[in-house]
Amino acid sequence: MRLTLKIWRQENATAKGSMQTYSLDGVSPDMSFLEMMDVLNEQLMGQGIDPVAFDHDCREGICGSCSMFINGEAHGPDRLVTTCQLHMRKFKDGDTIHIEPFRAKPFPVIKDLVVDRTAFDRIQHAGGFVSVNTSGNTQDANAIPIEKVNADKAFDAAACIGCGACVATCKNASAMLFVSAKVSQYALLPQGQVEATERVLSMVKQMDEEGFGNCTNTGACEVECPKGISLENIARMNREYLSANVKG
Amino acid sequence: MATLDAKIPEGPIAEKWTNHKNNIQLVSPANKRLIDVIVVGTGLAGGSAAATLAELGYNVKAFCFQDSPRRAHSIAAQGGINAAKNYQGDGDSTHRLFYDTVKGGDYRSREANVYRLAEVSTNIIDQCVAQGVPFARDYGGLLDNRSFGGVLVSRTFYAKGQTGQQLLLGAYSAMNRQIGRGKIKMYNRHEMLDLVKVDGKARGIITRNLVTGEIERHAAHAVVIASGGYGNLFYLSTNAMGSNVTASWKIHKKGAYFANPCFTQIHPTCIPVSGDHQSKLTLMSESLRNDGRIWVPSKKEDAKAIREGRLKPTDLAEEDRDYYLERRYPAFGNLVPRDVASRASKERCDEGYGVNATGEAVYLDFADAIVRYGKEKAHVKGLDENDMALVQKLGKEIIKAKYGNLFQMYEKIVDQNPYETPMMIYPAVHYTMGGVWVDYNLMTTIPGCFAIGEANFSDHGANRLGASALMQGLADGYFVLPYTIGDYLADDIRTGPISTDTPEFEAAEKDVRAQIDAFISNKGSKSVDYFHRKLGKIIWNKCGMSRNESGLKEAIEEVKALREEFYNDVFVPGTADSFNESLAKAFRVADFLELGELFAKDALERTESCGGHFREESQSPEGEAMRDDANFAFVSAWEYKGEPSEAKLHKETLNYENIELKTRSYK
Numbered sequence: 001m002r003l004t005l006k007i008w009r010q011e012n013a014t015a016k017g018s019m020q021t022y023s024l025d026g027v028s029p030d031m032s033f034l035e036m037m038d039v040l041n042e043q044l045m046g047q048g049i050d051p052v053a054f055d056h057d058c059r060e061g062i063c064g065s066c067s068m069f070i071n072g073e074a075h076g077p078d079r080l081v082t083t084c085q086l087h088m089r090k091f092k093d094g095d096t097i098h099i100e101p102f103r104a105k106p107f108p109v110i111k112d113l114v115v116d117r118t119a120f121d122r123i124q125h126a127g128g129f130v131s132v133n134t135s136g137n138t139q140d141a142n143a144i145p146i147e148k149v150n151a152d153k154a155f156d157a158a159a160c161i162g163c164g165a166c167v168a169t170c171k172n173a174s175a176m177l178f179v180s181a182k183v184s185q186y187a188l189l190p191q192g193q194v195e196a197t198e199r200v201l202s203m204v205k206q207m208d209e210e211g212f213g214n215c216t217n218t219g220a221c222e223v224e225c226p227k228g229i230s231l232e233n234i235a236r237m238n239r240e241y242l243s244a245n246v247k248g
Numbered sequence: 249m250a251t252l253d254a255k256i257p258e259g260p261i262a263e264k265w266t267n268h269k270n271n272i273q274l275v276s277p278a279n280k281r282l283i284d285v286i287v288v289g290t291g292l293a294g295g296s297a298a299a300t301l302a303e304l305g306y307n308v309k310a311f312c313f314q315d316s317p318r319r320a321h322s323i324a325a326q327g328g329i330n331a332a333k334n335y336q337g338d339g340d341s342t343h344r345l346f347y348d349t350v351k352g353g354d355y356r357s358r359e360a361n362v363y364r365l366a367e368v369s370t371n372i373i374d375q376c377v378a379q380g381v382p383f384a385r386d387y388g389g390l391l392d393n394r395s396f397g398g399v400l401v402s403r404t405f406y407a408k409g410q411t412g413q414q415l416l417l418g419a420y421s422a423m424n425r426q427i428g429r430g431k432i433k434m435y436n437r438h439e440m441l442d443l444v445k446v447d448g449k450a451r452g453i454i455t456r457n458l459v460t461g462e463i464e465r466h467a468a469h470a471v472v473i474a475s476g477g478y479g480n481l482f483y484l485s486t487n488a489m490g491s492n493v494t495a496s497w498k499i500h501k502k503g504a505y506f507a508n509p510c511f512t513q514i515h516p517t518c519i520p521v522s523g524d525h526q527s528k529l530t531l532m533s534e535s536l537r538n539d540g541r542i543w544v545p546s547k548k549e550d551a552k553a554i555r556e557g558r559l560k561p562t563d564l565a566e567e568d569r570d571y572y573l574e575r576r577y578p579a580f581g582n583l584v585p586r587d588v589a590s591r592a593s594k595e596r597c598d599e600g601y602g603v604n605a606t607g608e609a610v611y612l613d614f615a616d617a618i619v620r621y622g623k624e625k626a627h628v629k630g631l632d633e634n635d636m637a638l639v640q641k642l643g644k645e646i647i648k649a650k651y652g653n654l655f656q657m658y659e660k661i662v663d664q665n666p667y668e669t670p671m672m673i674y675p676a677v678h679y680t681m682g683g684v685w686v687d688y689n690l691m692t693t694i695p696g697c698f699a700i701g702e703a704n705f706s707d708h709g710a711n712r713l714g715a716s717a718l719m720q721g722l723a724d725g726y727f728v729l730p731y732t733i734g735d736y737l738a739d740d741i742r743t744g745p746i747s748t749d750t751p752e753f754e755a756a757e758k759d760v761r762a763q764i765d766a767f768i769s770n771k772g773s774k775s776v777d778y779f780h781r782k783l784g785k786i787i788w789n790k791c792g793m794s795r796n797e798s799g800l801k802e803a804i805e806e807v808k809a810l811r812e813e814f815y816n817d818v819f820v821p822g823t824a825d826s827f828n829e830s831l832a833k834a835f836r837v838a839d840f841l842e843l844g845e846l847f848a849k850d851a852l853e854r855t856e857s858c859g860g861h862f863r864e865e866s867q868s869p870e871g872e873a874m875r876d877d878a879n880f881a882f883v884s885a886w887e888y889k890g891e892p893s894e895a896k897l898h899k900e901t902l903n904y905e906n907i908e909l910k911t912r913s914y915k
Contacts, residue, residue: 011826012826012827028523028525030522030523031525032527032661034527035525035526038525038777045775045819045821045830050821050822051821051822051829051830053827053829055315056489057314057321057488057489057490058319058324058489059488059489059528059530060324060486060528060530060531062410062412063314063319063321063323063324063488064318065314065315078660080656085657085660085661087661087663089663110827114827116315117316118316118436121316121317121318121427121434121436124421124424125424125425125427125428126428129422130379130380130421131425132375132378132379133303134299134300134303134375134422134726134727135375136368136371136375138374138378139374139378141333141373141374141376141377141383141391142335142390142391145385145388145389145390146385147389148385148386148387148389151382151384151385151389152382152385154380154382155382155384155407155408158414158417159410159413161413162316185380186380189380189382191377191378191379191380192380
């Protein structure tokens with residue numbers, strides 16, 4: 001396959017960036033998208049051009065590092081995959097592919113396609129935990145049975161990989177899907193109940209302080225989420241938030 | 249040759265840990281506030297250690313090269329975590345988990361450490377549930393279990409195929425609570441490039457900020473290395489792209505012995521290599537062997553026809569299939585340990601029975617499981633068990649609920665539907681049992697420098713059983729290190745803050761800067777990846793699933809030559825003071841190029857076969873691994889002496905007082 005790549009290049013956080021065009025030949029349909037980028041970078045280095053910086057690590061769709069906006073979609077055209085699991089067989093010979101970073105004010109660009117997503121960590125610092133110390137003396141794991149349907153739903157919410165596709169996709173750069181996934185996981189489990197009120201208030205407050213936009217129920221986040229996190233979580237967080245405000 | 253003291257406490261094995269905890273020194277809560285601890289790596293071991301140390305009151309500085317601690321590679325562990333809870337009432341116990349792990353490790357692990365691991369395993373599950381980790385549950389609301397290789401009980405707890413993710417997010421949440429309290433200071437996108445010793449003790453590290461390129465000095469009273477394993481030595485492995493040996497290797501060069509480097513786990517069920525562009529390999533969880541049956545065609549001509557695309561696996565009649573694990577190992581069948589399963593696949597493929605274009609793949613088939621589950625479900629629902637279309641539909645739904653995410657991953661990568669046609673799998677490098685030598689307290693041979701999780705060597709011997717890596721990482725971080733580090737730090741309560749403004753820090757920083765300058769100004773002709781791929785090929789071909797004397801000798805020479813070429817001809821683009829992935833990789837590959845040689849040297853010295861280390865010279869007539877307990881019942885701990893070829897061997901004798909050394913049999 002022969003491709004034309006239009007890629008966002010930006011030297012550092014303060015530099016002005018622009019789209020640059022590169023052509024790449026000999027791409028195999030069995031390559032992952034990131035392996036195609038590796039081949040491009042080898043070619044660029046051979047031409048004395050700085051390789052394109054991008055985040056990646058596990059390359060099996062679970063670490064949440066990779067974060068490319070491909071042809072106007074977070075993680076590209078395939079559904080329920082991250083960029084590292086997207087394969088070139090989804091493209092055709094002669095295609096032009098536009099590759100940009102995940103764009104949002106709270107995700108400043110570090111270099112090229114690499115963005116700073118530590119805002120997500122700070123939201124978790126605000127309340128994304130159960131306050132239990134390590135002791136070896138917590139109660140037996142089977143002491144509290146948990147209804148299977150709730151345990152499964154908590155798991156589905158906890159499957160979020162924190163990649164930020166929801167924010168990059170949202171026209172308002174809202175982080176509601178990400179935050180609600182964590183709030184829901186704990187709201188559905190008895191272990192999370194004790195701190196539920198404080199958790200949802202603190203996490204939403206931090207989310208707002210980071211500068212993420214509001215949710216207007218468009219639902220694009222759910223469509224683009226590589227882990228299929230459901231909008232139901234946003235509804236649940238809204239209920240949690242409302243009742244926390246009434247209590248609080 | 250010197251011998252090593254592992255400082256194993258006296259007394260019966262079941263009482264060692266309790267007695268030890270009762271007798272070691274403690275640090276008072278007020279004094280803990282005066283003590284700083286550095287933790288390098290934030291996977292299950294590092295994350296749980298950082299959180300627990302901070303809960304206890306120590307001031308923790310935690311470092312990871314990823315952009316968030318949540319992305320450490322523990323996140324990718326799929327299948328599960330073992331614990332001797334015996335919730336299934338199937339005869340499990342601390343002793344049985346201990347026994348299975350020692351036997352699984354082919355009698356090359358340290359009894360006392362393994363017993364302690366089995367002992368604290370149950371606490372891990374309690375702790376994780378209390379944190380809100382959503383483990384799989386049954387309809388009664390209680391925790392579910394499954395079986396993993398090398399054992400005859402169901403003791404594996406799981407969260408679909410994302411157990412590592414859920415456990416890591418649990419440890420990450422515990423860290424977040426402490427970061428929020430200011431007790432952990434988190435340094436993302438930082439790489440440790442050297443250890444600083446003052447008066448013989450570990451007192452700090454030098455790091456590079458991977459965004460700005462800044463070189464930083466960090467001081468502490470103790471340094472904990474939790475940076476994982478070195479599987480990426482092979483270039484292609486199931487490890488993340490960034491996983492590296494650098495932190496472990498830097499402490500090795502400063503005096504920490506490196507133990508059993510050649511003990512590597514080649515995991516039997518990975519998606520086969522598809523071409524030269526391949527950057528990494530993807531694991532298909534061992535849990536799949538609960539329901540999947542492994543086979544190749546029994547006739548070579550059928551295998552050839554399949555390779556050439558003239559025949560489909562589903563066309564092959566039952567009698568034309570060779571379920572070789574069930575045939576060779578009737579007692580354990582498809583659930584033999586990983587080393588045994590991997591070698592058996594290689595043997596079939598080497599004989600010409602491989603089933604993909606490269607001839608390096610075998611089938612993992614769910615057709616029988618789909619029918620079995622489908623019939624059961626039909627029976628429960630009172631439907632017609634002989635309606636095959638219905639049985640297929642119901643069976644597939646159950647398989648999907650159990651392994652859905654793995655099947656989806658397989659389909660995305662290979663572009664085939666594993667519900668309809670068997671998966672193709674082949675062994676790949678997955679885990680390293682070898683690592684930094686530690687004593688019972690998890691301290692290395694450098695006072696004040698500890699190694700935990702996959703970075704150390706202590707618990708898995710020559711082969712790790714499935715679902716035991718997560719157990720060890722969390723055991724070390726939550727329940728072992730927080731006690732044992734106190735025994736060391738109790739002598740440091742009057743030390744006061746460690747200054748970074750000393751000649752030791754200055755010298756270490758200077759060395760790091762010199763190395764960076766050398767890489768940037770080298771302006772050679774080949775990329776870092778070129779050398780990494782070449783190194784991986786040497787190690788895979790000559791130090792992979794089977795090893796022999798001449799191949800290992802060649803590997804030593806080839807790695808040495810490649811290392812020289814690397815320093816002469818590597819090209820690192822960009823600058824030192826910016827985000828520069830090539831520069832970060834150059835440091836990692838430089839260390840792999842040294843480790844690779846020691847790895848081959850270690851494999852050459854150990855002329856026996858054990859676990860994942862298979863020396864062709866030491867096998868039974870049936871091709872099973874043959875241990876040599878008379879000459880090799882020891883840990884090889886290597887001391888750095890300038891060049892890998894000069895490394896000096898120290899032996900820790902392994903005494904088995906509670907388990908009788910036997911030929912490992914899964915037949």
